[in-house]
Amino acid sequence: MSTVSAVKACATTSCAYNADGCTAFAVTIAGGEKPSCVTFITLDARGGLQTAAGQVGACQRLECAHNKDLMCAAEGIEVTDTATCATYEVR
Template sequence: MTVITNVSECSVGNCSFNHDGCTALAITVSGSADHASCATFIDTSISGGLPKMLAQVGACQRAECNFNHDLMCTAPAVKVGPGADAADCLTYTHA
């Protein structure tokens, strides 16, 4: 079964893809053993992404997350916001 998880919220104000929601086509979740970060985060003055887009999780590198199945996110939705890094996957839960 293919699951495509939407990025339902992004509260990272300085991300080039965040204007009225995440406008990247897809994000990649990465990070370290104790947290997951949004690897798509870019802090520049350039506004990036598509004009109207609800981003999806393209890949998740956090294999130990409860929502990770075959490196795909199975959470109902993902929230991104400040955490240990400037942009973390706040939906991440360690298995």
């Protein structure tokens, strides 16, 4: 795989990496019961890149149809207001 998946949309406005989109350099999708963005963090500050250009750095959901060698092979992902990966699909 030569490309990484973009975070196309993130509705988790309480995340310190959300400034009109994901500003984390890379997020990790994991979680227990739900496929979640585990990069999510609530702080009194905003951080990350100057522009919303986040991407998926790792996917730890082996059962996801988009998981290829622990990387996300989807064209892009969307994250809901509860930090759940809305692009997740069970194989």
